[in-house]
Amino acid sequence: NAGVTQTPKFQVLKTGQSMTLQCAQDMNHNSMYWYRQDPGMGLRLIYYSASEGTTDKGEVPNGYNVSRLNKREFSLRLESAAPSQTSVYFCASRQDGSNQPQHFGDGTRLSIL
Amino acid sequence: QKEVEQDPGPLSVPEGAIVSLNCTYSNSAFQYFMWYRQYSRKGPELLMYTYSSGNKEDGRFTAQVDKSSKYISLFIRDSQPSDSATYLCAIFNAGNNRKLIWGLGTSLAVNP
Numbered sequence: 120n121a122g123v124t125q126t127p128k129f130q131v132l133k134t135g136q137s138m139t140l141q142c143a144q145d146m147n148h149n150s151m152y153w154y155r156q157d158p159g160m161g162l163r164l165i166y167y168s169a170s171e172g173t174t175d176k177g178e179v180p181n182g183y184n185v186s187r188l189n190k191r192e193f194s195l196r197l198e199s200a201a202p203s204q205t206s207v208y209f210c211a212s213r214q215d216g217s218n219q220p221q222h223f224g225d226g227t228r229l230s231i232l
Numbered sequence: 233q234k235e236v237e238q239d240p241g242p243l244s245v246p247e248g249a250i251v252s253l254n255c256t257y258s259n260s261a262f263q264y265f266m267w268y269r270q271y272s273r274k275g276p277e278l279l280m281y282t283y284s285s286g287n288k289e290d291g292r293f294t295a296q297v298d299k300s301s302k303y304i305s306l307f308i309r310d311s312q313p314s315d316s317a318t319y320l321c322a323i324f325n326a327g328n329n330r331k332l333i334w335g336l337g338t339s340l341a342v343n344p
Binding site for chain 1: 240275281
């Protein structure tokens, strides 16, 4: 049972390069999320998708775009990477219902030089 | 004032100690309270979930909610080195935005 799978696990980019972080879940969840986690800042929501075909901004959306390709997949794109985007990125998914937890992948560690 | 406050630690205890981890929150309308555990280089995983005030026990772990004080706690009894991790409190906002509000996490080291 894979749960939430993120690719790649590690990536180094140069300033100005673009890349897409991939996320897929096999739990048939409607909601999916992208977070970044930084020391002293905790988990911050970048974008989320409540269902296939819908996306909404979170707390820190600037510099990012997302695509909910289908129910399983939710990708995060950096169009022009900046050093401030160096972080660990987590994807999560959740079943509907107030008491349902978010299930996380193991993260993508991204360094931008 | 942040909606959820959590002391980041680090906290270091000997094996077998009782550990107390705490968060405070500001909005009295919050109803759903969660504790996540995050091992190094892994994503957070749900440890415990509570809805109402009072205690909820699961093995060596007890989650406590005091809504009158807006204070939540996680107690770990007979702590083990395998409990070394970062513990994050999270509160589900069932209101308009229906998002999780996260504490910063407390780093715990249990020394053998």
